[in-house]
Amino acid sequence: MCGIIGYTGGGSQTPDGGDVLDVLMTGLSGLEYRGYDSAGVALANSSISVHKRQGEVSALEEALPDGSVDGYAGIGHTRWSTHGPPSDANAHPHTDCSGTVAVVHNGIIENYQVLREELETAGHTFESETDTEVIPHLIEDALEAGADRESAFRRAVNRLEGSYAVAAVFCESETVYAARHESPLVLGIGEDGHYLASDVPAFIEYTDRVIYLDDGEFATVSPSGVVVTDERGTVVETSIETIEWDPEDAGKSGYDHYMLKEIHEQPQAIRKCLRERVNEMAGTITVDDLADLESSGPVQFVACGTSYHAALYGAQMLRKRGISAQCFLASEYDADSIPVGEETLVVGVTQSGETADTMSALRGANRVGATTVALTNVVGSSAARECDHAMYIRAGPEIGVAATKTFATQQVALALFSSVLSGESSQAFVEALRDLPDQVQSVLDNSTAREVARAYEDADAYFFIGRGYNAPVALEGALKMKEITYKHAEGFAAGELKHGPLALVTERTPVFAMVSDDETAAKTLGNVKEVEARDAPVVAITDSRETVERYADFVLEVPETHPALMPILANVQLQLVAYWVANRLGRSIDKPRNLAKSVTVE
Ligand code: M6R
Numbered sequence: 001m002c003g004i005i006g007y008t009g010g011g012s013q014t015p016d017g018g019d020v021l022d023v024l025m026t027g028l029s030g031l032e033y034r035g036y037d038s039a040g041v042a043l044a045n046s047s048i049s050v051h052k053r054q055g056e057v058s059a060l061e062e063a064l065p066d067g068s069v070d071g072y073a074g075i076g077h078t079r080w081s082t083h084g085p086p087s088d089a090n091a092h093p094h095t096d097c098s099g100t101v102a103v104v105h106n107g108i109i110e111n112y113q114v115l116r117e118e119l120e121t122a123g124h125t126f127e128s129e130t131d132t133e134v135i136p137h138l139i140e141d142a143l144e145a146g147a148d149r150e151s152a153f154r155r156a157v158n159r160l161e162g163s164y165a166v167a168a169v170f171c172e173s174e175t176v177y178a179a180r181h182e183s184p185l186v187l188g189i190g191e192d193g194h195y196l197a198s199d200v201p202a203f204i205e206y207t208d209r210v211i212y213l214d215d216g217e218f219a220t221v222s223p224s225g226v227v228v229t230d231e232r233g234t235v236v237e238t239s240i241e242t243i244e245w246d247p248e249d250a251g252k253s254g255y256d257h258y259m260l261k262e263i264h265e266q267p268q269a270i271r272k273c274l275r276e277r278v279n280e281m282a283g284t285i286t287v288d289d290l291a292d293l294e295s296s297g298p299v300q301f302v303a304c305g306t307s308y309h310a311a312l313y314g315a316q317m318l319r320k321r322g323i324s325a326q327c328f329l330a331s332e333y334d335a336d337s338i339p340v341g342e343e344t345l346v347v348g349v350t351q352s353g354e355t356a357d358t359m360s361a362l363r364g365a366n367r368v369g370a371t372t373v374a375l376t377n378v379v380g381s382s383a384a385r386e387c388d389h390a391m392y393i394r395a396g397p398e399i400g401v402a403a404t405k406t407f408a409t410q411q412v413a414l415a416l417f418s419s420v421l422s423g424e425s426s427q428a429f430v431e432a433l434r435d436l437p438d439q440v441q442s443v444l445d446n447s448t449a450r451e452v453a454r455a456y457e458d459a460d461a462y463f464f465i466g467r468g469y470n471a472p473v474a475l476e477g478a479l480k481m482k483e484i485t486y487k488h489a490e491g492f493a494a495g496e497l498k499h500g501p502l503a504l505v506t507e508r509t510p511v512f513a514m515v516s517d518d519e520t521a522a523k524t525l526g527n528v529k530e531v532e533a534r535d536a537p538v539v540a541i542t543d544s545r546e547t548v549e550r551y552a553d554f555v556l557e558v559p560e561t562h563p564a565l566m567p568i569l570a571n572v573q574l575q576l577v578a579y580w581v582a583n584r585l586g587r588s589i590d591k592p593r594n595l596a597k598s599v600t601v602e
Pocket of ligand 1: 304305306307308349350351352353354355358401402403404483597598599
């Protein structure tokens with residue numbers, strides 16, 4: 001939900017000989033997954049120069065004037081609209097009436113209407129429909145009242161209610177001022193310049209040394225260093241962390257899309273997720289991240305979207321091991337009206353660690369004294385910092401808006417989590433986990449998903465069914481299909497089809513059925529026959545070709561594995577089908593319309 005970048009280096013030249021604008025544009029490209037309906041930059045000089053455009057960062061690039069646009073310091077923004085539709089006027093940065101200060105913002109200012117009326121009454125003129133624009137005008141008021149730049153920024157921010165990561169530059173100043181409350185903000189400490197951004201990929205090319213800001217903190221970022229203060233202005237001691245990502249990890253490495261690259265990174269991501277956690281010789285599973293976790297009570301998962309599907313899988317794993325586990329859509333979780341207390345373990349499954357709905361649910365759980373765990377990809381994320389424990393899925397950076405390798409590693413991490421919590425793991429399960437990365441590789445190498453996509457790219461709708469461990473993957477297969485192809489797709493627990501959705505099944509609605517060679521096979525096969533009898537094309541995803549072959553138009557095979565791991569393999573086939581259908585339809589695969597990767601509004 002919007003990405004912001006800021007840079008100051010004490011002069012218009014950056015460490016690699018580029019200019020401030022280069023850093024901002026690189027940063028915006030690295031943040032585009034957070035929103036892509038308009039983009040803009042502001043550079044501070046003797047005056048402020050603002051350039052902004054509706055559309056993706058490439059549209060801004062084309063709109064920039066020829067020759068270098070100079071500045072001592074600058075800020076940039078890529079937008080996912082909340083207040084006011086995508087347009088040049090609503091694109092950030094926004095300025096005050098006199099053009100002294102420019103501001104970028106990620107989040108929602110809940111009291112902006114009141115502030116706007118007050119400012120308009122005082123004579124300020126607004127150029128946009130955004131909530132953000134109140135900020136530069138509030139700063140302007142404070143400057144006119146005699147405040148210095150830092151105090152003016154602080155006074156303005158202190159009037160805001162809602163969520164924000166906000167950054168401002170002033171004319172004739174090399175300093176970038178920033179603050180955060182419930183929206184992410186990280187500082188980058190470089191050799192010859194300093195950065196701030198919504199996320200690390202924005203500046204990983206320049207530095208891997210970072211400081212994560214906490215809620216309520218302010219940062220003054222100048223060429224000579226960064227100073228972090230709390231709400232009262234007291235200096236806060238910070239620690240610099242080193243990010244372990246390779247800048248190359250954030251590139252496309254020759255793939256046409258990040259999504260395809262990330263699908264192909266799954267073997268490696270799973271290996272990393274398993275590393276030093278699975279002891280094959282002893283047949284044991286240990287997770288250092290959870291070393292201090294003590295829990296014997298019920299487990300509640302809170303999550304959204306793809307992460308919710310992973311949570312459904314995790315809950316099944318726990319229940320099969322005798323632990324009571326429930327799943328909640330984070331946006332529906334209300335800790336004040338359900339049985340949750342000190343005995344409950346509440347697990348937030350969130351790859352970004354910043355999803356507003358999930359954070360709100362976790363904060364509710366913290367408030368009632370539950371023990372909380374963040375299962376996340378992002379070290380230093382809000383979820384990781386606010387929960388009592390954090391278990392990392394180690395997927396590496398995922399740029400494509402459609403979650404792929406983070407889903408696979410969430411499932412693997414949840415399989416490990418359930419073993420740790422229950423104390424139950426068998427030699428067979430450990431060996432199956434060991435073999436999983438190679439099996440995913442073999443699915444990638446041998447998949448005929450592209451043929452299936454070719455056969456059914458014109459379908460009216462797609463249905464996905466699976467039972468037991470495969471039921472969450474049916475939901476995920478449908479989500480991936482609708483998200484990147486913009487076609488109607490639905491996923492069901494296989495037994496549910498006959499209770500209503502079967503009415504929609506025709507010869508123009510391919511049904512993707514996960515048929516696992518376990519105790520669910522016979523019943524799922526019954527469901528496959530039901531759709532086949534209605535002339536629907538059947539695509540079977542199976543580890544047992546002979547069981548299902550004669551009822552299927554296509555078979556997408558996966559290697560035999562432990563029944564709990566089959567859905568991880570099956571999902572790779574579904575990811576590839578969705579990818580190739582979207583590719584054939586010419587969709588914007590990495591940046592599907594209306595979506596953003598990190599959803600930081602409720
Ligand atoms: O960062 P999170 O895992 O909390 O994100 C939750 C959902 O927004 C996310 O899983 C979304 O559904 C996927 N990007 C869809 O592919």
